Structure formats: C-alpha cells, structure tokens
Amino acid sequence: MAEQQIKVAVLGGGSFGTALASIAADNGARVRQWLRDPALVEQINREHRNGRYLPDYSINPAVVASSDMAEVLPGAELVLVAIPSKAFREVVRQARPHLNPAQILVSTTKGIQEEGFKLMSQILEEETGFPHIGVISGPNLASEIAQKQLTATVIASADPETRTRVQTALGCDYFRVYASNDRHGVELGGALKNIYAIAAGMAAALGMGENTRSMLMTRALAEMSRFAVDQGANPMTFLGLAGVGDLIVTCSSALSRNYRVGYALGEGKTLDEAVEALGQVAEGVNTVRLVRDKAREDGVYMPLAEGLYQVLFKGVPAKEMARMLMLGEQSSDVEFILPREAVQQAHRETGGRHG
Numbered sequence: 001m002a003e004q005q006i007k008v009a010v011l012g013g014g015s016f017g018t019a020l021a022s023i024a025a026d027n028g029a030r031v032r033q034w035l036r037d038p039a040l041v042e043q044i045n046r047e048h049r050n051g052r053y054l055p056d057y058s059i060n061p062a063v064v065a066s067s068d069m070a071e072v073l074p075g076a077e078l079v080l081v082a083i084p085s086k087a088f089r090e091v092v093r094q095a096r097p098h099l100n101p102a103q104i105l106v107s108t109t110k111g112i113q114e115e116g117f118k119l120m121s122q123i124l125e126e127e128t129g130f131p132h133i134g135v136i137s138g139p140n141l142a143s144e145i146a147q148k149q150l151t152a153t154v155i156a157s158a159d160p161e162t163r164t165r166v167q168t169a170l171g172c173d174y175f176r177v178y179a180s181n182d183r184h185g186v187e188l189g190g191a192l193k194n195i196y197a198i199a200a201g202m203a204a205a206l207g208m209g210e211n212t213r214s215m216l217m218t219r220a221l222a223e224m225s226r227f228a229v230d231q232g233a234n235p236m237t238f239l240g241l242a243g244v245g246d247l248i249v250t251c252s253s254a255l256s257r258n259y260r261v262g263y264a265l266g267e268g269k270t271l272d273e274a275v276e277a278l279g280q281v282a283e284g285v286n287t288v289r290l291v292r293d294k295a296r297e298d299g300v301y302m303p304l305a306e307g308l309y310q311v312l313f314k315g316v317p318a319k320e321m322a323r324m325l326m327l328g329e330q331s332s333d334v335e336f337i338l339p340r341e342a343v344q345q346a347h348r349e350t351g352g353r354h355g
C-alpha cells in the first residue's frame with residue numbers, strides 16, 4: 001500500500017520557514033505556508049520564490065502559501081513554527097483556534113521570551129496545552145539548506161511520536177534529522193550560540209586570528225553548558241549537533257545573521273546601525289541581555305556573555321573587554337573533570353599567580 005502523504009503547515013515566511021516548507025515538499029508532504037504579507041504569498045504561489053528572504057532560491061512548487069491561517073492549519077498533522085521569538089506567542093495565540101491536540105507542534109525558533117525567561121516550546125505548551133510538542137535545532141543556515149547542501153538537524157521531544165513523525169516528514173537525501181529527548185538542552189543550545197556568534201563576528205572584524213576563534217568557541221561551549229546544566233539540561237547535549245555543531249557554523253560563517261551583526265560592530269558600526277543594515281532577525285542581540293541577567297540572578301559564571309553585554313549595551317570597547325577577559329581569574333579547562341572551584345582553591349592555597 002502506498003504511504004499516505006503527510007500534511008505539513010509552516011507558520012512564518014522568513015528564510016528558515018521557507019527552507020523548511022521546501023524540504024517537506026521535496027519529501028512528498030502536502031505543504032501549506034502561512035505568512036502575513038499578501039504580496040509575498042502571491043509571489044511564492046506564482047513564481048515559487050521568496051524575493052524578500054531567499055531571493056536566489058527556487059521553492060518547491062508544491063508549497064502553497066496563504067495569509068489566512070484557516071486555510072493552512074486545519075488538517076495539518078505537523079505544524080512548524082518559524083516565527084522570531086518577539087512575535088512567537090502572538091502568532092501562536094492567533095493560530096490556537098485552528099489547532100487541535102492530535103497535531104504535532106514544533107518550534108524552529110532560536111530565541112527566548114523576556115517575561116519569565118521562556119523558551120518557545122514552553123510557549124507552545126502554555127498556549128495550547130497539547131501533548132505533542134518538540135523543537136528543531138542544529139547547524140542549519142537557511143540559505144545552505146535552500147541550495148540543498150548536505151545538512152543535519154535535531155528533533156528534540158520527550159514524546160517519541162513527535163520525534164519519529166518529524167524524522168519521517170523532513171529526513172531526506174540532503175537533510176538528516178537526528179533525535180533527542182533533551183528538549184530543554186537542544187532549545188537552549190540554539191538560543192545560546194547566537195550570543196557567541198556575535199562575539200566571533202566581532203573578533204574577526206578586529207583582525208583576531210584562528211587561535212582566538214578556537215579559544216572563543218571552546219570557552220563558549222563551556223559557558224553554554226554550564227548555564228544549560230543550571231537550567232536543568234543534560235550537558236551531553238552540547239556535544240551534539242544542537243550544541244557544538246550549531247556553535248561551529250554560527251561562529252564561522254558570514255551567512256549567520258548574528259555573526260554579521262558582530263562583524264559590523266567590530267567594524268565600528270553602532271548596534272542600531274548593525275541591526276538596521278541586517279534587515280532580518282538576529283536573535284542573539286536580545287538573548288545576550290536576557291541570559292546575562294538570568295546568569296547574574298542565578299549565580300552562574302558567564303564571563304563571555306557578561307563581556308559581550310558590556311560591549312553591546314554599555315559602550316565598553318571590544319578590544320578592552322578582550323584584554324580584561326584574558327586577565328580574568330584562572331580557570332579550569334573542562335569543568336566536568338576538574339571543577340573551576342578546585343582551581344581557584346589551589347590558587348588561594350598557593351598564593352595566587354606565580355611569576
């Protein structure tokens with residue numbers, strides 16, 4: 001018997017929503033994509049192109065766009081929500097009357113809501129109360145997916161049905177979907193790496209070398225996992241695609257919007273100018289502020305996030321901040337082996353720095 005065609009709805013007409021809609025259609029799904037802008041809806045349906053967010057990429061003609069949620073959501077078995085974090089809850093509320101508990105609801109958004117420090121899957125849960133909730137995250141630059149560059153992602157959910165349905169709906173010869181049950185860790189990985197991508201872009205613009213980038217990325221991983229563990233995530237998740245994988249791509253590629261914002265800042269632009277020039281969402285700008293505040297509140301040591309916050313919002317020059325970080329307290333390489341406190345204790349006992 002022929003396999004039944006899965007029905008997929010995508011909320012969001014940006015670069016990632018568009019890339020995901022096309023993957024699902026390439027994979028044989030019936031795909032409906034919701035976006036606000038009727039002119040873009042018209043362009044996607046007529047030219048199979050998203051001229052605003054992915055202008056050089058052909059969308060699978062089977063993707064049908066609409067600005068009416070009632071045409072997109074009812075009947076969908078899988079709903080992918082690709083809306084920036086600032087508008088995520090508002091859009092889910094709008095969608096709620098058209099959703100039902102049998103549907104699988106998946107966030108693809110790598111950001112945090114300020115009120116209550118909520119991740120997007122928590123918003124999906126709060127707004128719907130439905131059981132099949134998941135998160136997609138990983139090293140997934142939309143424009144590379146659009147070119148069908150070989151890519152992998154993670155579907156994270158405590159619900160096995162959500163994991164297997166998403167693997168089946170999206171897994172294909174250029175997009176591989178791995179499973180995780182650490183939803184919180186995977187989602188935090190996606191949000192946190194944006195902070196360090198801004199720092200990496202800034203370091204590149206300032207002419208810092210590969211040693212510096214390696215140090216930054218590795219210490220970023222230590223800092224991200226320290227924070228995530230404090231929030232209840234599994235540290236092993238950070239060895240996977242949604243941890244170190246996403247950190248590598250976002251800290252290395254000029255296709256990353258967060259990296260580009262950092263680069264523009266390193267060239268001397270103001271934060272407002274850098275964000276304005278980008279014209280798309282760079283979640284890390286907001287995330288750095290929220291994570292820095294949360295880390296202070298919870299007593300988690302995050303020198304890189306604190307340093308970036310001081311550069312972005314307090315006018316501290318990036319070079320000066322880098323110097324201060326280099327001269328910061330002595331620390332441990334891998335804290336899960338040698339705790340940071342043990343290093344500090346040894347310094348206290350032996351009288352601190354020795355020449």
Ligand SMILES: NC(=O)c1ccc[n+]([C@@H]2O[C@H](COP(=O)([O-])OP(=O)(O)OC[C@H]3O[C@@H](n4cnc5c(N)ncnc54)[C@H](O)[C@@H]3O)[C@@H](O)[C@H]2O)c1
Pocket residue numbers: 012013014015016017018035036053082083084085087090091108109110111140141142143279280281283
């Ligand atoms: N682009 C990528 O490479 C990529 C990859 C993985 C994850 N993500 C994540 O996906 C999320 C969405 O990113 P994107 O790249 O598609 O963004 P984008 O900047 O390309 O587009 C954002 C889309 O959201 C829409 N939008 C904004 N506010 C809205 C509102 N109030 N109501 C309805 N629509 C609204 C915009 O019109 C646009 O269609 C981000 O959180 C990002 O971290 C992006």
Ligand SMILES: O=P(O)(O)OC[C@H](O)CO
Pocket residue numbers: 110138139140141142194197246249250255256257258259281282283
């Ligand atoms: O363009 P960015 O910086 O939002 O990064 C895109 C993806 O998150 C990379 O995995």
